[in-house]
Amino acid sequence: GLVLVTGVTGFIGAHVAVSLVQSGYAVRGTVRSMEKAEDLVRLNPELKDKVEFVVVKDIVAPNAFDNAVKNCDYICHVASPFFYENLTDNKAQLLDPAYKGTMNILEASCNEPKVKRVVITSSTVTICDFNKEPYTGYRYTEKDWNPITYEDALTTKNGFSAYCASKKFAEISARNFVKEKQPHFDMCTVNPALVVGPPIHPMNNMESLNTSDRVIWSLINGSHSQPSEQAIQVDVRDIARAHVIALDKPELSNGRMIVSEGPLFTNDICKILRQKFPDMHEVISEPTDVPFNHEHYTVDNSYSKSLGMQYHSPEETYVDTAMKLWERAKEF
Numbered sequence: 001g002l003v004l005v006t007g008v009t010g011f012i013g014a015h016v017a018v019s020l021v022q023s024g025y026a027v028r029g030t031v032r033s034m035e036k037a038e039d040l041v042r043l044n045p046e047l048k049d050k051v052e053f054v055v056v057k058d059i060v061a062p063n064a065f066d067n068a069v070k071n072c073d074y075i076c077h078v079a080s081p082f083f084y085e086n087l088t089d090n091k092a093q094l095l096d097p098a099y100k101g102t103m104n105i106l107e108a109s110c111n112e113p114k115v116k117r118v119v120i121t122s123s124t125v126t127i128c129d130f131n132k133e134p135y136t137g138y139r140y141t142e143k144d145w146n147p148i149t150y151e152d153a154l155t156t157k158n159g160f161s162a163y164c165a166s167k168k169f170a171e172i173s174a175r176n177f178v179k180e181k182q183p184h185f186d187m188c189t190v191n192p193a194l195v196v197g198p199p200i201h202p203m204n205n206m207e208s209l210n211t212s213d214r215v216i217w218s219l220i221n222g223s224h225s226q227p228s229e230q231a232i233q234v235d236v237r238d239i240a241r242a243h244v245i246a247l248d249k250p251e252l253s254n255g256r257m258i259v260s261e262g263p264l265f266t267n268d269i270c271k272i273l274r275q276k277f278p279d280m281h282e283v284i285s286e287p288t289d290v291p292f293n294h295e296h297y298t299v300d301n302s303y304s305k306s307l308g309m310q311y312h313s314p315e316e317t318y319v320d321t322a323m324k325l326w327e328r329a330k331e332f
């Protein structure tokens with residue numbers, strides 16, 4: 001079958017394309033420019049002749065995906081703005097693009113009879129309530145929703161909250177769309193935690209590195225940041241694989257799947273990497289004495305495992321990520 005991947009030149013989108021190709025699917029990717037598409041293939045020769053590209057300059061423009069969906073059996077809608085620094089207009093920069101991009105892909109799919117399912121890359125930010133952090137002992141599941149309201153999302157000065165809301169309202173709108181319009185296809189979401197892993201997508205310099213890998217880069221780029229951040233993580237190769245699993249699992253019809261490996265603790269990452277790379281101590285932050293909070297909330301990945309998900313070990317993830325980041329930094 002032919003799978004459309006929106007945002008194929010992004011951090012996650014590039015890995016989704018690789019996973020699909022490895023699983024034998026034909027892939028079409030939407031890109032903002034052909035130059036970037038060529039760069040993606042240059043960086044990942046295994047995609048050559050396996051992925052075709054179509055230019056979609058802006059996912060927000062009316063009818064943006066009408067050509068892109070032609071003849072596609074499945075859609076992976078990955079593209080959505082993911083940043084929260086220097087945000088000046090929550091609605092224009094985050095809420096609208098996330099919502100309109102999702103509506104555009106669903107509306108376009110209504111006109112392509114071959115489409116069987118639209119898989120949307122949502123996030124655990126639509127699930128977790130970050131105001132409750134560290135939310136001692138709580139375990140989030142697919143039943144939970146971030147309680148942020150649209151009104152708060154419009155005015156909050158907290159960019160991260162605005163990003164969370166953009167994902168939440170895009171996901172809810174997609175669910176409502178399918179419920180109300182009853183199209184010939186169904187949808188589901190994959191909801192990853194913080195995604196880290198080897199970056200294989202085009203970038204201009206290390207300053208333009210994707211938002212989530214910056215957490216790791218800041219620990220190993222010689223800036224000697226003070227590591228004490230605690231979050232929940234998943235390997236980018238695992239969330240890519242989750243998209244492949246989500247394409248045709250009947251159980252996931254209009255469903256929701258958390259994709260999360262476990263805790264990420266920057267202090268531990270530094271310890272792991274200093275042990276693994278004794279020659280790189282000059283650039284790897286020194287661990288602090290901030291302790292890991294064992295009472296911190298967790299995220300339940302058992303549903304994903306019941307559907308066949310397997311996860312890289314955190315050590316593998318951090319080691320592979322660090323090696324790739326150092327390698328990519330040599331490009332610039």
Ligand code: NDP
Pocket residue numbers: 006007008009010011012013031032033036056057058059060078079080081082097121122123124167191192193194195196210211212
């Ligand atoms: P990236 O910024 O690397 O990728 C975003 C992709 O969306 C890029 O391909 C980008 O195009 C494209 N895009 C964004 N806005 C537009 C637009 N207006 N028009 C056309 N294309 C657009 O981030 P990630 O790969 O990390 O994120 C991908 C998805 O995964 C997003 O939906 C994000 O919310 C979600 N997610 C990410 C997590 C993470 O930790 N990384 C965690 C949970 C969910 P271009 O390549 O040209 O810039």
